[in-house]
Amino acid sequence: MLNWKHARTVIQLPLLAIAALIVLDGFIGPSNAPDNFAGVLPWVHWRGFVVLALLVFGNLFCMGCPFMLVRRPAKRWLPARWNWPAWIPGKWLAIALLIVFFWSYEAFDLWASPWWTAWVAVGYFGAAFAVDGLFKGAAFCKHLCPIGQFHFVNSMASPFEVKVREYTTCQSCTTKDCIAGRHDPATGRLVQSGCELYLFQQRKAGNLDCTFCLDCIQACPHDNVGIIARNPLDEFRRDANRSGIGKLSERLDYALLALVLVFGSLLNAFGMVGPVFRFERWLAGVLGLESEPAVLALVFIAGLVVMPAGLVVCAGWTSHLLTRSTRPLLPLISRFSFGLVPLGFAMWVAHYGFHFFTGALTVVPVTQAFLLDIGIDLLGEPRRELAALLSQSMIDMIELIVLQLGLLATLAATYVISRDTFGRPRALRGALPWAVLALLIFIAANWLMAQPMEMRGTFLS
Numbered sequence: 001m002l003n004w005k006h007a008r009t010v011i012q013l014p015l016l017a018i019a020a021l022i023v024l025d026g027f028i029g030p031s032n033a034p035d036n037f038a039g040v041l042p043w044v045h046w047r048g049f050v051v052l053a054l055l056v057f058g059n060l061f062c063m064g065c066p067f068m069l070v071r072r073p074a075k076r077w078l079p080a081r082w083n084w085p086a087w088i089p090g091k092w093l094a095i096a097l098l099i100v101f102f103w104s105y106e107a108f109d110l111w112a113s114p115w116w117t118a119w120v121a122v123g124y125f126g127a128a129f130a131v132d133g134l135f136k137g138a139a140f141c142k143h144l145c146p147i148g149q150f151h152f153v154n155s156m157a158s159p160f161e162v163k164v165r166e167y168t169t170c171q172s173c174t175t176k177d178c179i180a181g182r183h184d185p186a187t188g189r190l191v192q193s194g195c196e197l198y199l200f201q202q203r204k205a206g207n208l209d210c211t212f213c214l215d216c217i218q219a220c221p222h223d224n225v226g227i228i229a230r231n232p233l234d235e236f237r238r239d240a241n242r243s244g245i246g247k248l249s250e251r252l253d254y255a256l257l258a259l260v261l262v263f264g265s266l267l268n269a270f271g272m273v274g275p276v277f278r279f280e281r282w283l284a285g286v287l288g289l290e291s292e293p294a295v296l297a298l299v300f301i302a303g304l305v306v307m308p309a310g311l312v313v314c315a316g317w318t319s320h321l322l323t324r325s326t327r328p329l330l331p332l333i334s335r336f337s338f339g340l341v342p343l344g345f346a347m348w349v350a351h352y353g354f355h356f357f358t359g360a361l362t363v364v365p366v367t368q369a370f371l372l373d374i375g376i377d378l379l380g381e382p383r384r385e386l387a388a389l390l391s392q393s394m395i396d397m398i399e400l401i402v403l404q405l406g407l408l409a410t411l412a413a414t415y416v417i418s419r420d421t422f423g424r425p426r427a428l429r430g431a432l433p434w435a436v437l438a439l440l441i442f443i444a445a446n447w448l449m450a451q452p453m454e455m456r457g458t459f460l461s
Ligand code: SF4
Pocket: 164, 169, 170, 171, 173, 174, 175, 176, 177, 178, 179, 201, 202, 219, 220, 221, 222, 223, 224, 225
């Protein structure tokens, strides 16, 4: 099925229809978020499905991304011939956009404004069209999209990967269509793109930067690429020279992106619990600030950049001392930072899973209200008492189990990285400071999830 050239489009079209519904209701529907598709579907359902898909499969939502449907016309109508500017390499711009997105989500209560949510969706379509229409390859996915970066990093913990079945087949392959694209032998015309994120299957390792777009699967003339089950710990085992990325120990931008997402998982949940409001008031008083966005900007810069940098430098330096390593410190910190990804991902699953399981049924009254608004009395009056899919005790138990599994996975990943970096005899000593940092994050995550949280996207409070 994945070899069928319309396979991705079939997955994208339903999501495009949902995006259109969100934009329509966001612009003309009720302003109360729990009454509007734009206040419910993206913030309760989509985020819940994203983390569940990453947990049990992989980057399914990049595969089905409706924003990418505008790429084809963009590449046809616009020149699409510039190289991405060398002065904004790698992930630096994406990191800045991700921080701006996390900040604006809290500062302007995006989740509570269907109108702003609709504008974000429209902005996304426009940005994907303009960027991919001007630049070569999948520049928007690789260098800009904050949602894509979330998927790329967290899919390091996923159980499936797009990869080759037999490396020997690649060695004897002369065309390398998975990267070069497949051309019509008669006309020389490109009939199937190769990987536009510049991941060459023969040297691709792991899920980073892979949108599961299926291009390589459909381009390979030997049916040698598939979506294949794997042990997620393989992501951390060797500091391989990954195609399109290089060695993770040498990619400070990727490491910072991973840290922003790990600590962002805590900060994003922190924005929804009671103590944050007291903390904000205290900080505003101390600094003499009256603007909430300004106070939040300081909180986000401290929580997503300054504090993570301080903590990982401490962990890396202690690891360095304990192992008496002579290696440079920065590559060591970069590599170990990725070991924290499974725990950060577990926190995203616990948090977004909480909103999903407490609000999934809200889609029923929203659909009823929408149909009544457009004059179709098919499903009756909105049943606003519907919200939770599971009981609170069940949700609490799931959160606890997910966080514990995340801690275990991070401890295993950290040990694997340490063994590969320092050798088996010094592996435990090298991993110890990172295990302590993971434990601190785990305690913070449990404390946050134990706080009463705002019931965003539902009528509950
Ligand atoms: S994945 Fe397919 S096209 Fe790419 S090198 Fe291997 S055999 Fe050739």
